[in-house]
Each structure stands twice: as C-alpha cells, then as structure tokens.
Amino acid sequence: MPDSLRTNRYESRCARCGHTVAAEAGVLLLSKWGYTVVYHPTHAPEADAQGGTSDASAMRVNQREEPCQVCDVVVPEGLGVLVRSRFDGWQVYHPEHLREPAPPRRGPHTGWHQRRLIALDIETTGNRYGVDRIVGAAVYAADGSARSWLIDPGPGPLMMAPYKKHGITVEHACAHGVPTAHALNEIAVVLARHLITKDPMVVWNAPFVLTTLEAELLRHGLIALSDRVPEGLSPICDPLVLDRHADPFRSGGRALEAVTEWYGIPHCHPGHAAFDAEASLALARVIGSCFPPVGRLSRQALHREQVCWHARYAQDAEARRPTENRDMT
Known part of the structure; x- marks a missing residue:
C-alpha cells in the first residue's frame, strides 16, 4: 500500500x-x-x-426523501446522492444532476420570483424587427393556466427562416391560423391585464420579442401594448439578462435550451412557444431563488437593473467585436 x-x-x-x-x-x-x-x-x-x-x-445515498438541490423534485429514499455542503450540511441530488461546477443552491428568501408571474413567447418567420411576421404565440401563468395562438401572418411574399425550430410553415399558419389583428389584440389584452397588477412578465430575449410584438400591433392599426398600461411595459423579467448578469463567466451556450439544462429545468420541445414560455417562467423563478441579490430586488428595481445590465452587456459585446467588422456596419 x-x-x-x-x-x-x-x-x-x-x-x-x-x-x-x-x-x-x-x-x-x-x-x-x-x-x-x-x-x-x-x-x-x-x-x-x-x-x-x-x-x-x-457516493453516499440518501436515507430519506429530500428535494433535489438542482431541480427541486423529491428524490425517493435510497435513489439520490448525498453531498456535504460547506455551509448547509448534507444536500441531496438526483445522480444525473450531480455535477461540478453546479448552480448555486436555491434559497428560501422571498421576492418577486414567488409572485404571480406570467410568461410570453412568440414564434416568428425570422429575427428581423418590422420585417418578419408572428405565426404563433403562447402565454403561461404561474398558476398553470395557459393560452396559445396559431396566427395567420397575412398576405405577402413570406418565407420561414431555416433556423426556426418551431415547425410551423407559412402555408399551415395561413390555412389554419387566427387572423393576425384578432390574435394580436387578444394577446395584448391578456398581457396588459397582467401588467396592470405590477407583477413581472417573463419574456426570454425580451428586446426582440416585445419589439416584434409592438411592431406587429402598430402595423395592424392596433394600440401598442406599451400604451395600454399606464406605466408602460414594466415590470419585465428577462431570464437571459438575469443569467448573463448573475453568472457572467460560466462556459457553454446561453440559448434557452442550454440555460434550462444548466439549472435542471425540464424543457421538452425547445423552439415551441408554449414550452418555451413555461420553461422561461420556471427559469426566472429558479434564478431569483439561486441568487438572493437578484431575487430580493423590488419589482421596479428588477426592471431598472435589467435595462442597465443589458445595456452594459451590449456595450461589452460590441467592444469585443473585431474592429474590421464594426467598420463594415
């Protein structure tokens, strides 16, 4: 020996x-x-x-049922792994969720992440503001209620971008979708009714989603969402902005599918609005729980801070671009 x-x-x-x-x-x-x-x-x-x-x-197995520190689902006795934490004693994990490094442990603190949140996601023909059209949308609420729309994008030479994963074709949306103006107005009514309560609305990649929605509302002669709420589009919670700020140096991708996997959140069908909205809401709650300085922000401060964090990220991203690429734009 x-x-x-x-x-x-x-x-x-x-x-x-x-x-x-x-x-x-x-x-x-x-x-x-x-x-x-x-x-x-x-x-x-x-x-x-x-x-x-x-x-x-x-590995040491758990001797009683405990919630997994990553996904918060109860681990049956004998089927989990015990890990000694430096500060919080023994913790239980599903074997497949045990990894190093790992997200911070979810805390018991109260905050905006425990309020009545609602999440929005849209499906579009592409990623160009004011050019591409919305062909689908979904709203998911914290109480489990949900609504989804298949939307007819209307006439015109439209083409679906090949990188879109939602699987909706222009032909299918035109044939089976709800008329655009009717669907957009329904969506705006649902969202405005929630924003008036001053509880956060969760939107993954909010700058793109909300700009596209506003452009489509105005294009069809409808009242913009920002004009339907006395205090405008606030408070908004963008889990992408939160994750970039809270864990800026983590390696790996920042797509919704990758971030939900990191935090142990099930996401069965990435790219589909209904599933993306549900995953975004769960992700916002988990990030607020894992990072107390974020979770304890007031709803108004949460919105203001995200504006600053996103602006700082955009500036840093622009500074990292090669000089010749900046000169060409």
Missing part, C-alpha cells in the same frame, strides 16, 4: 463490495462529495494527489 494513503482506524465496510474491512487493513480515501470512504486495498480506485477520489462507488 502506498505510504501516501491512509488506513482505516476502525472496522468498516468496503464501499466497493460491501464486505467488512478490518481496522488498519483498508484504504481510507476522501470522497469529492465531502466524506471519507473505506475500501479493501484491492478494491480501492486510484487516488489523486490529495488522497481523494471521485469514483462513483464513493
């Missing part, structure tokens, strides 16, 4: 085979999940320089 490895002082059970290991006859390793484990010398995984291991055999 290498001199750098410690032996067990007391009789214990081997983490690999489960059989008894006599005192001073086993190998004692530090699990990366925060506790020591004992092995028969022939069963011990290779240890790192600090005498630790991340081998799956070193």
Whole structure:
C-alpha cells in the first residue's frame, strides 16, 4: 500500500463490495462529495494527489426523501446522492444532476420570483424587427393556466427562416391560423391585464420579442401594448439578462435550451412557444431563488437593473467585436 494513503482506524465496510474491512487493513480515501470512504486495498480506485477520489462507488445515498438541490423534485429514499455542503450540511441530488461546477443552491428568501408571474413567447418567420411576421404565440401563468395562438401572418411574399425550430410553415399558419389583428389584440389584452397588477412578465430575449410584438400591433392599426398600461411595459423579467448578469463567466451556450439544462429545468420541445414560455417562467423563478441579490430586488428595481445590465452587456459585446467588422456596419 502506498505510504501516501491512509488506513482505516476502525472496522468498516468496503464501499466497493460491501464486505467488512478490518481496522488498519483498508484504504481510507476522501470522497469529492465531502466524506471519507473505506475500501479493501484491492478494491480501492486510484487516488489523486490529495488522497481523494471521485469514483462513483464513493457516493453516499440518501436515507430519506429530500428535494433535489438542482431541480427541486423529491428524490425517493435510497435513489439520490448525498453531498456535504460547506455551509448547509448534507444536500441531496438526483445522480444525473450531480455535477461540478453546479448552480448555486436555491434559497428560501422571498421576492418577486414567488409572485404571480406570467410568461410570453412568440414564434416568428425570422429575427428581423418590422420585417418578419408572428405565426404563433403562447402565454403561461404561474398558476398553470395557459393560452396559445396559431396566427395567420397575412398576405405577402413570406418565407420561414431555416433556423426556426418551431415547425410551423407559412402555408399551415395561413390555412389554419387566427387572423393576425384578432390574435394580436387578444394577446395584448391578456398581457396588459397582467401588467396592470405590477407583477413581472417573463419574456426570454425580451428586446426582440416585445419589439416584434409592438411592431406587429402598430402595423395592424392596433394600440401598442406599451400604451395600454399606464406605466408602460414594466415590470419585465428577462431570464437571459438575469443569467448573463448573475453568472457572467460560466462556459457553454446561453440559448434557452442550454440555460434550462444548466439549472435542471425540464424543457421538452425547445423552439415551441408554449414550452418555451413555461420553461422561461420556471427559469426566472429558479434564478431569483439561486441568487438572493437578484431575487430580493423590488419589482421596479428588477426592471431598472435589467435595462442597465443589458445595456452594459451590449456595450461589452460590441467592444469585443473585431474592429474590421464594426467598420463594415
């Protein structure tokens, strides 16, 4: 046995085979999940320089039902993994959600994320303001109620951008969709009724979604959403802006699908408005819970801060662009 490895002082059970290991006859390793484990010398995984291991055999299962620290779904007894936290004692995870690094633990603090939120998402023919048309929309509320619209984009030479994932064709929307003006007015009424309560409206990538919606309302001679609410389009909660601000240096993509996966939020059909709206609302709540400085903001401060955070992000992104690309625009 290498001199750098410690032996067990007391009789214990081997983490690999489960059989008894006599005192001073086993190998004692530090699990990366925060506790020591004992092995028969022939069963011990290779240890790192600090005498630790991340081998799956070193996991400790939960002895009672507890909510998973990532997805908040209850983990049945014996089916989860226990991890020792530096500050909060033992925590339980689903095995598939156990990873390093991981999102911060969800906190019990109160805030806007626990209020009656509503989420909006739209499906469009492309990503150009004032040019592309809305062909679908969905609204999802915190109480589980939802509405969705398939929208006829109207006449004109329209083409669906190939990168759109929602699966709606222009032909299908024209044949089966609700007339544009009628659908847009219904959407605006639902959203204005919520915004008047001064509870946040969740919109992933809000600058694009809300600008497109306003442009379409005005194009059809309807009252803009911002003119239907005394205080305008506020408060808005954009989980994309929140995530960029709260965790700016995390590697990986920032698409809705990638961010929901990071926070352990189920998202079955990315690109579909109904599922995107539901996932966006859940994501806003989780981010508010994981980051107390964000979750404890007042609703008005949440809106104001996001305006500043998004402007700062846009400035930084522009500064990172190659000089020759900036000169060409």
